[in-house]
Amino acid sequence: MGDVIIGAGAGGIGCVETLRKLDDKREITVVAPESGPPYSRPMLYYALAKKIPLKGIYFRGDEFYLKNGIRFINGLVVNVDTDSRKVILDGGSEIPFDNLVIAAGGVPRFPSIKGIDKDGVCGFRTVENLKIIISYAEDSKNAVVLGGGNIGLLAAEGLYYRGVKSAVVVKSPHLLSQLADAETSEIFRHHLEDNGLTIETGFDVVEILGNERVEAVVLDDGRELPCQMVVVGKGIKPDLSIVEGSGIDCDWGIIADEYMMTSVEGIYCAGDVAEVLDRLTGIRTTVGIWPAAFEQGQYAAYNIMGHKRAYSGAVRMNSSEFFGLNLMSLGIVKPKSDDFTFHTKRRGNYYLKLVFKDNRLWGAILVGDIKAAGVLNSLIKSRVDVSSVMDDLMEGDIDFGKITGLLNQAELGGLSREHNEMTTSLE
Numbered sequence: 433m434g435d436v437i438i439g440a441g442a443g444g445i446g447c448v449e450t451l452r453k454l455d456d457k458r459e460i461t462v463v464a465p466e467s468g469p470p471y472s473r474p475m476l477y478y479a480l481a482k483k484i485p486l487k488g489i490y491f492r493g494d495e496f497y498l499k500n501g502i503r504f505i506n507g508l509v510v511n512v513d514t515d516s517r518k519v520i521l522d523g524g525s526e527i528p529f530d531n532l533v534i535a536a537g538g539v540p541r542f543p544s545i546k547g548i549d550k551d552g553v554c555g556f557r558t559v560e561n562l563k564i565i566i567s568y569a570e571d572s573k574n575a576v577v578l579g580g581g582n583i584g585l586l587a588a589e590g591l592y593y594r595g596v597k598s599a600v601v602v603k604s605p606h607l608l609s610q611l612a613d614a615e616t617s618e619i620f621r622h623h624l625e626d627n628g629l630t631i632e633t634g635f636d637v638v639e640i641l642g643n644e645r646v647e648a649v650v651l652d653d654g655r656e657l658p659c660q661m662v663v664v665g666k667g668i669k670p671d672l673s674i675v676e677g678s679g680i681d682c683d684w685g686i687i688a689d690e691y692m693m694t695s696v697e698g699i700y701c702a703g704d705v706a707e708v709l710d711r712l713t714g715i716r717t718t719v720g721i722w723p724a725a726f727e728q729g730q731y732a733a734y735n736i737m738g739h740k741r742a743y744s745g746a747v748r749m750n751s752s753e754f755f756g757l758n759l760m761s762l763g764i765v766k767p768k769s770d771d772f773t774f775h776t777k778r779r780g781n782y783y784l785k786l787v788f789k790d791n792r793l794w795g796a797i798l799v800g801d802i803k804a805a806g807v808l809n810s811l812i813k814s815r816v817d818v819s820s821v822m823d824d825l826m827e828g829d830i831d832f833g834k835i836t837g838l839l840n841q842a843e844l845g846g847l848s849r850e851h852n853e854m855t856t857s858l859e
Contacts, residue, residue, distance in 0.1 A: 818838065
C-alpha cells in the first residue's frame, strides 16, 4: 500500500523528498486538488505583481513526480477512514495506506457578509485564485482588499502593478496586527499610502453591492467604496474537514506529538493543518509559515522511516517586503505579561524592536535593515543568556564572533548539523 501524502504544498513536498532520499524504492502517493507540479504559495505575489512569469511559482519543475517515481493523483480527499486505513476522494474512490501524512494546508477565512458570493470576489491562496485575480484585474480600476496582514497587503501591492488601485479595509486599529506592533504599523501605513494605496483601519465591510458583479462595498460607518473586485485576505484556518469523524484528535488544528504523529498510529500531519508546540511559549498552536511546514514534513518522513527525530517546536518567523521596504518579525513580539522588557530604536523607516526576559532574547522586529535577522533568530531559538552582548544588540551592532561563541556554549552545534542535514533549499 505504501505511504500516502495529502497535499502538495510545503509540508507535503518536504515529506515526499525526505522519504525518497531515505528510500529510493518506497511506494509514495501524493493526492492534491490541484493539477501540475508543486508550487510555492509565497511566490504567488511575485506572479501577481509581474515580477516573475506564472511558471516561476513552480519550484520543483514539471517532471518532479515522474523523476522521483511518485504516483500523483489530482483529487480532493473528503474523508480519512482510520479503521480500514483508506483515504476517500470526492468521487468515491479509495486509496489504501500503510502510513499517511495529512498536509492539506489551510482554507481562507471568508467573512459572512451579504454579497460575498458575487462575481469579482476571490481569495488569494492558490494558483487558481491567482488566475482569477489576474482575470478580474484586466477590467477593474479599483479593488477593495479585506485584511491588513501579509496576504492582504501583498495582494494590494500586486494589483498596483497591474494598474488597479486598492483600498485596504482592516477591522483592527493597526496593519499587520498579528505579527508586529503599532510602531511597525505606523511605518507601513505611511509607506503604503505614499505608494498609492488607501488604508482604512478600524472599519469593516458589512455588504458587497452589485448585480452579478461587484460594484462597491459598504463600510460599517455607512460609506461606500466603489470597486470592481474584492480580494479576501483575512488569513487562513486549518482544513480539518477531511478528518471529521475519523477519530483523529483535533483542537485548533490536528494535534501532533513530538514526532509529528497524530493520535492514530501511523498517521502524521505537517504544515498549516498541524497543531504543534510553540518552542518559546510551550503552548500548542498552528504556525502557518512555509519554512515551518517544510521542516515538519521532513520530521514526519524521518519518523515514518523509524529514525525517531523529535520536533522541538516552531518559532514564529515572518518575512515580508512591501514596495521595497523589508519587515522581519521573529518570535514573541507582543508579549502579554509584564515580565518582558522592550528595547526599540527608530530612525525614519528603520526600526528595531527587541524583546527580552531573564537575559534572553524572545523576539525581534526589524524594518528596513534586516541583515541581522538570521543571527537574532538563532539567539531566540537557542534560549542562551545574551547579557554579555545585550548592549551591542540594542545598538544594532552584531558581533558575529561573540554570538557564535554564545551559540556554541548552548551546544547548538549538534542541533544545527541535524537541521542542515534536513533542510532543502526552497529557492
